[in-house]
Amino acid sequence: MIIGTAGHVDHGKTALVKALTGIDADRLAEEKRRGITIDLGYAYTEEFGFVDVPGHERFVHTMLAGASGIDAALLVVALDDGVMPQTREHVQILELLGIDRGVIALTKSDIAAARITDVDHEVRSVLAKTLLAEAPLLPVSSLTGEGIETLRSALTSLGPRPRAQELHPRLAVDRAFTLEIGGLVLTGTLVAGRIRVEDRLMLSPPGIELRVRGLHAQNQPGQEALAGQRVALNVTGQRLSKDSVTRGDWVLHPDVHAPTARLDVRLTVLADAPRALRADAPVHFHLGATHVMGRVVALIADRIEPGSTALARLTLDRPIGALACDRFVLRDATATRTIGGGVVIDPFPPRRGRRRPERLSQLEALDQANPADALRTLLTLPPGWTDRLSFLRARNLPAAALSALPAMAMADLLIAPAALDGLDNDVVRQLADNHASAPDLPGLQFERLRMAMPGRPSTAAFRAIVGSLLHSGVIVQDGPWLRLPTHRVTLSVRDERLWQQARELIAADHFRPPRTRDLARALSVSETAMRTLLKRVQRMGPLTEVAPDQFFLSETVDEMAGIAADIAQDSGTLTAATFRDRLANGRKVAILVLEFFDRTGLTVRRGDERQVRTDRLGMFGTVSSAE
Ligand SMILES: Nc1nc2c(ncn2[C@@H]2O[C@H](COP(=O)(O)OP(=O)(O)OP(=O)(O)O)[C@@H](O)[C@H]2O)c(=O)[nH]1
Numbered sequence: 001m002i003i004g005t006a007g008h009v010d011h012g013k014t015a016l017v018k019a020l021t022g023i024d025a026d027r028l029a030e031e032k033r034r035g036i037t038i039d040l041g042y043a044y045t046e047e048f049g050f051v052d053v054p055g056h057e058r059f060v061h062t063m064l065a066g067a068s069g070i071d072a073a074l075l076v077v078a079l080d081d082g083v084m085p086q087t088r089e090h091v092q093i094l095e096l097l098g099i100d101r102g103v104i105a106l107t108k109s110d111i112a113a114a115r116i117t118d119v120d121h122e123v124r125s126v127l128a129k130t131l132l133a134e135a136p137l138l139p140v141s142s143l144t145g146e147g148i149e150t151l152r153s154a155l156t157s158l159g160p161r162p163r164a165q166e167l168h169p170r171l172a173v174d175r176a177f178t179l180e181i182g183g184l185v186l187t188g189t190l191v192a193g194r195i196r197v198e199d200r201l202m203l204s205p206p207g208i209e210l211r212v213r214g215l216h217a218q219n220q221p222g223q224e225a226l227a228g229q230r231v232a233l234n235v236t237g238q239r240l241s242k243d244s245v246t247r248g249d250w251v252l253h254p255d256v257h258a259p260t261a262r263l264d265v266r267l268t269v270l271a272d273a274p275r276a277l278r279a280d281a282p283v284h285f286h287l288g289a290t291h292v293m294g295r296v297v298a299l300i301a302d303r304i305e306p307g308s309t310a311l312a313r314l315t316l317d318r319p320i321g322a323l324a325c326d327r328f329v330l331r332d333a334t335a336t337r338t339i340g341g342g343v344v345i346d347p348f349p350p351r352r353g354r355r356r357p358e359r360l361s362q363l364e365a366l367d368q369a370n371p372a373d374a375l376r377t378l379l380t381l382p383p384g385w386t387d388r389l390s391f392l393r394a395r396n397l398p399a400a401a402l403s404a405l406p407a408m409a410m411a412d413l414l415i416a417p418a419a420l421d422g423l424d425n426d427v428v429r430q431l432a433d434n435h436a437s438a439p440d441l442p443g444l445q446f447e448r449l450r451m452a453m454p455g456r457p458s459t460a461a462f463r464a465i466v467g468s469l470l471h472s473g474v475i476v477q478d479g480p481w482l483r484l485p486t487h488r489v490t491l492s493v494r495d496e497r498l499w500q501q502a503r504e505l506i507a508a509d510h511f512r513p514p515r516t517r518d519l520a521r522a523l524s525v526s527e528t529a530m531r532t533l534l535k536r537v538q539r540m541g542p543l544t545e546v547a548p549d550q551f552f553l554s555e556t557v558d559e560m561a562g563i564a565a566d567i568a569q570d571s572g573t574l575t576a577a578t579f580r581d582r583l584a585n586g587r588k589v590a591i592l593v594l595e596f597f598d599r600t601g602l603t604v605r606r607g608d609e610r611q612v613r614t615d616r617l618g619m620f621g622t623v624s625s626a627e
């Protein structure tokens with residue numbers, strides 16, 4: 001269990017940790033000289049890990065870094081002073097961080113025992129309506145040892161807060177140092193998952209890969225550290241050095257490495273904040289052991305009044321590691337007071353449309369601690385799916401957790417079964433609409449169909465959906481065209497007659513068919529009308545446009561492909577001259593045909609010679625749609 005101290009400067013936090021553990025958590029020479037705590041201190045016993053924080057108002061950011069990973073608070077109030085400014089501020093911070101268990105030590109009972117009743121009242125009124133309202137208050141003296149054993153058993157009975165071991169590992173780094181014998185050590189609180197020796201993890205945000213060479217959990221060497229423990233990792237990595245590590249970095253699973261500078265959050269402004277938070281108000285943002293400047297915008301109202309809670313968008317000055325359900329604290333622009341805090345709802349929100357009603361309902365849905373509950377609610381809302389990787393990542397969930405989620409994984413989406421049916425129906429409806437409004441078109445191409453779908457599923461997901469509909473025969477594919485099985489392109493009676501006349505002319509000249517303009521003239525229609533008809537017929541199959549306005553019967557193209565293959569087989573290679581001689585259609589047309597074969601991949605050209613890829617011959621069927 002990790003216990004964090006809290007309380008005003010000089011109230012006896014460090015002395016109390018020493019009385020409980022025998023360890024002086026003030027390591028720095030400057031701390032000893034000035035008699036105050038400056039940096040985080042640590043003390044371990046078999047049952048506890050203490051994080052001792054500074055109480056001085058100038059070091060509240062350090063207190064925040066220390067308090068973010070703790071299980072329980074040891075709030076220290078000196079009986080001679082009573083409640084002081086950082087007593088209040090630390091209580092606010094513990095509340096914003098959701099610390100719901102703790103003990104209050106009323107220190108210096110040896111010099112101010114008479115004040116116990118008064119201070120007891122003061123402290124109770126500060127804690128009223130907080131998660132620590134019921135926490136026990138115990139007078140102690142670190143000098144005489146009075147009350148220390150009672151305090152120790154009160155702390156023991158708190159017990160650790162439950163932590164998710166089945167999540168990916170996530171360690172909030174608060175310190176990095178190099179060993180004299182060489183090697184880099186990172187210490188911090190493992191807030192989720194487990195870490196084993198030899199694990200390959202990532203330092204985030206820098207994005208530096210590392211390997212765990214050895215570890216200590218709660219100051220004991222071991223093979224494995226569990227969520228909730230203070231951990232020291234001995235790590236190596238090619239690009240890793242002490243200088244690449246900053247307090248507030250995370251060590252985590254590479255899948256979860258996704259620094260973000262944009263967060264959608266539920267934010268509470270403290271009742272005693274001096275003013276409302278207005279749009280784009282600059283703030284100091286603290287999350288885990290990290291700290292960065294940022295700006296807040298409320299998503300519904302234009303400002304957030306003291307004492308109220310609202311959805312908000314935070315934009316940070318630089319990307320940090322943050323995940324859903326992470327707690328954060330805001331201090332004012334001058335970093336002189338704590339003004340609010342809250343919970344991250346979506347660490348990877350869309351850039352645009354942050355205030356759209358659909359988006360706000362999605363945020364409300366995601367604002368639940370349990371991932372399955374959040375997902376279930378989210379998928380009842382349009383569009384009925386969400387991005388699989390972002391969801392898993394935001395919740396720090398390994399892929400194995402998918403089976404326990406109330407959704408189907410399809411390509412890159414998590415999708416509600418009902419939404420999948422809906423998508424199938426939408427595909428059929430879109431195609432039916434298209435066939436009705438454009439009976440002379442063979443259907444829709446994949447991308448056009450995808451863009452026409454409500455909610456626009458991702459390419460990967462839509463490919464999976466189309467694949468399953470093709471597999472079950474609900475839709476069919478002709479070359480690039482998707483259509484319903486019942487749909488056939490038909491020509492009007494007039495067009496059909498014109499086509500039959502054109503067909504005779506094209507067939508008559510066989511390897512040297514008339515161009516579009518010649519056909520139009522011969523049949524007394526405009527060139528445009530002729531071209532439109534020929535293209536339409538090409539989509540139906542019987543014609544192939546080998547070069548612009550040079551249509552061949554598809555069966556003739558098949559025949560020419562066979563001839564090209566014959567020539568190549570007989571003489572080992574194919575040249576324009578031999579091909580022209582066999583077809584007797586003139587050099588220009590022969591070259592157009594060969595270039596068409598090059599484009600389809602049937603022939604591969606090297607200088608004046610071509611190889612024929614006989615494995616490609618099969619694609620010259622009646623429906624000649626190259627790819
Ligand atoms: N008489 C008496 N003095 C105490 C007791 N506890 C702490 N002190 C003294 O109070 C002073 C401050 O104690 P620290 O433990 O350094 O206070 P702190 O809360 O850690 O201070 P910061 O970390 O700087 O916020 C020291 O001079 C201690 O010797 C106590 O129970 N009785």
Ligand SMILES: [Mg+2]
Pocket residue numbers: 013014015036037052053054055
């Ligand atoms: Mg101290």
